[in-house]
Amino acid sequence: MSVTLYFSKVNLNSHIFKVYDKKIKLEETLDKLYTKINEKVEYTREDMKTVEYGETYTYDATYNFNFLEKLDFPRSIVGSIFKKSPLFFNEVDSNTGKLRKMMVDNTEVIEFYFDVHKEIVVFYTTNRFGFQEFNHAFGELLNRSMSNAEENYYFDVSLLKEGLSVDRIKEQLKSIGKLHSLKIEIIPPNADDEFLDKIQKNGEKYLNNIKAGNVTQTSILFTSRNDEGLNLDAEIINEEIEKIEDIHSELSAELAIRNGYVKVEAESKEGRKYTTNDNRSIKDKLEEKPSNPILFAEVCRKKIESLLNMFF
Known part of the structure; x- marks a missing residue:
């Protein structure tokens, strides 16, 4: 079998x-x-x-x-x-x-x-x-x-899952139509000794901020009742999407998605749903x-x- x-x-x-x-x-x-x-x-x-x-x-x-x-x-x-x-x-x-x-x-x-x-x-x-x-x-x-x-x-x-770049995520989000909601969840990456040394050496902003707050998961939700839906190119939204790439300089968006450190979910005005969990x-x-x-x-x-x- x-x-x-x-x-x-x-x-x-x-x-x-x-x-x-x-x-x-x-x-x-x-x-x-x-x-x-x-x-x-x-x-x-x-x-x-x-x-x-x-x-x-x-x-x-x-x-x-x-x-x-x-x-x-x-x-x-x-x-x-x-x-x-x-x-x-x-x-x-x-x-x-x-x-x-x-x-x-x-x-x-x-x-x-x-x-x-x-x-x-x-x-x-x-x-x-x-x-x-x-x-x-x-x-x-x-x-x-x-x-x-x-x-x-x-x-x-x-x-x-197979990884996705930030640009590819944006393309897929725009492909489902006018967005009613967008949710982005990030958890801190697990660190082997090599990655841990890089964290200690570079001390980058995102990891320092969540560590200072003892935050083991960030989750942000955008919603819009406007007929035009969410504007993904607006700074307030684009900054959050770009954080996927900015968790750490040594951690690509592809690897973050693949390892389950990041999840993106969205729903269009017409009810079409998107999630990176559905990636192959x-x-x-x-x-x-x-x-x-x-x-x-x-x-x-x-x-x-x-x-x-x-x-x-």
């Missing part, structure tokens, strides 16, 4: 300024995460399912790690996430001949490989457990693995899924190496 592999970037968000100030090391924090992840960690979220005739059901979906194997070279984890939730279906009532709504417990399973130091997780999806849901569940399980009464950690997990995801295909987790880990490890050589 063939499977499509997706790649997501794991970003430490909560303690990133301690990394910038060299009070903690990113690698040591990731080593701690590697140790803390276990099969007892669980995350439950409330969801709603709308079935025929507009009927809506509220139910819980529970996620947890299973079949974890921790590898040393490189430091990585192979395993699965189980999603347990109700499955809704129709059944004919033998007495009345009418359809009735039924519900049974269902478990969906996604296998993953997490290269801890490279901060990349590789996985495939199922029909009822997609990549956005996986990223959210994986991030929440990481957060719960690293949080306790004394300290809480937050990790952001986002799909790796980086993925690969296996004609046949490996027969055991260690083989799966080895295949994913090689895919990550090839990916890094190609895009970074």
Whole structure:
């Protein structure tokens, strides 16, 4: 059976300024995460399912790690996430001949490989457990693995996508028509030792400002009820778009988009929607899924190496 592999970037968000100030090391924090992840960690979220005739059901979906194997070279984890939730279906009532709504417990399973130091997780999806849901569940399980009464950690997990330049983003925004709204979100980039040295040396304005305010995410929203919509060339808007390029001189807009440090969303007056999350995801295909987790880990490890050589 063939499977499509997706790649997501794991970003430490909560303690990133301690990394910038060299009070903690990113690698040591990731080593701690590697140790803390276990099969007892669980995350439950409330969801709603709308079935025929507009009927809506509220139910819980529970996620947890299973079949974890921790590898040393490189430091990585192979395993699965189980999603347990109700499955809704129709059944004919033998007495009345009418359809009735039924519900049974269902478990969906996604296998993953997490290269801890490279901060990349590789996985495939199922029909009822997609990549956005996986990223959210994986991030929440990481957060719960690293949080306790004394300290809480937050990790952001986002799909790796092909990068976009600022000019290309502007072109795509203008292509959807007159804009009713525009939202730009930026999180501080994770820093390896080389990038950290450049941050310390250059001390650039954007990172200094958000660090001074302990801001782990900026989000700005522009809206317009004017018939002409937002003017993207106006200084007030253009400055915010240009910040994508100005996070740090060593970090291009393409890399910021690819690594999930930046997200741009917009909606036109006619209701057309745009998001950089819809940019083409980086993925690969296996004609046949490996027969055991260690083989799966080895295949994913090689895919990550090839990916890094190609895009970074």
